[in-house]
Amino acid sequence: MTNLDEYWNEFITKTNRSQNDRCSGDLFFDSKGNNQASLTSLVLSGQKTAFFTPLATYTINQEPIPISGELYIVVDNNGEPVCVIETQSVEIIPFEEISWQMAKLEGEDNSFEEWKNKQIAIISDEGDILGFEFSPDIRMVFQTFNVIYK
Numbered sequence: 317m318t319n320l321d322e323y324w325n326e327f328i329t330k331t332n333r334s335q336n337d338r339c340s341g342d343l344f345f346d347s348k349g350n351n352q353a354s355l356t357s358l359v360l361s362g363q364k365t366a367f368f369t370p371l372a373t374y375t376i377n378q379e380p381i382p383i384s385g386e387l388y389i390v391v392d393n394n395g396e397p398v399c400v401i402e403t404q405s406v407e408i409i410p411f412e413e414i415s416w417q418m419a420k421l422e423g424e425d426n427s428f429e430e431w432k433n434k435q436i437a438i439i440s441d442e443g444d445i446l447g448f449e450f451s452p453d454i455r456m457v458f459q460t461f462n463v464i465y466k
Contacts, residue, residue, distance in 0.1 A: 320389055323397035327465045340386040343401070344393075356392055358423045360399060360466060366421035370439055371408055371455040372448040382406050382459050399466035406459050411435070412452040421460060 324339050345355035345367070358364035374381050386403040409418075416428040425431040439450045448454075 319395075320391070320397055323389060324400075327400050331465055337387060339400075340382070340388050340403075342389045342391045342395075342397075344391050344395075355424070356390065356398055359390055359401070359463060362463065364421075364423035365404075365462065366418070366458065366460045368414070368422070368435065368456045368458055370442060370448065371457055373442060373446060374457065376446045376448070381408070381457055387464075388461075399463050401461040402464045404460045404462055406457060408455050409458055410453045411439075411450075411456050414456065414458070418458060 320339075320342060327333070328335060328337060345359060345364070355364065371381075373379075382403050384403055384405055388401050388403070389397045390399045390401055392398050416431075419425070419428060419431040419435075422431070425434065436450055439454065443449050
């Protein structure tokens, strides 16, 4: 049994959840300009409650789009579990329609301009790897979540 399996079983037992509840996977928070430890701290403190992913990433990697209610184990840079999050909402929205209210939920930036510039760089880097390009109308998956166990 792996550390993630043990953590998941502990979560199920200590929170009196159904044994039928399933983990949708593990998440590693990483972002250009932020180290993983600081992002994990933002998640654990409740300051980071959302993230954006280009829809093209899901399509190219043939991964399903997350849905509300899914549960994920957040891992640190060593792959060790630090908490369980539950997806609260998922919305697909063009980049150019993202508001500062939405962007602030990522908990990482001090201004909308700072957030946009960083996101454009992240999306462009990811696109270079996966084979898509940034454009103002690129569709983004906006996922909000809550920490439900740590």
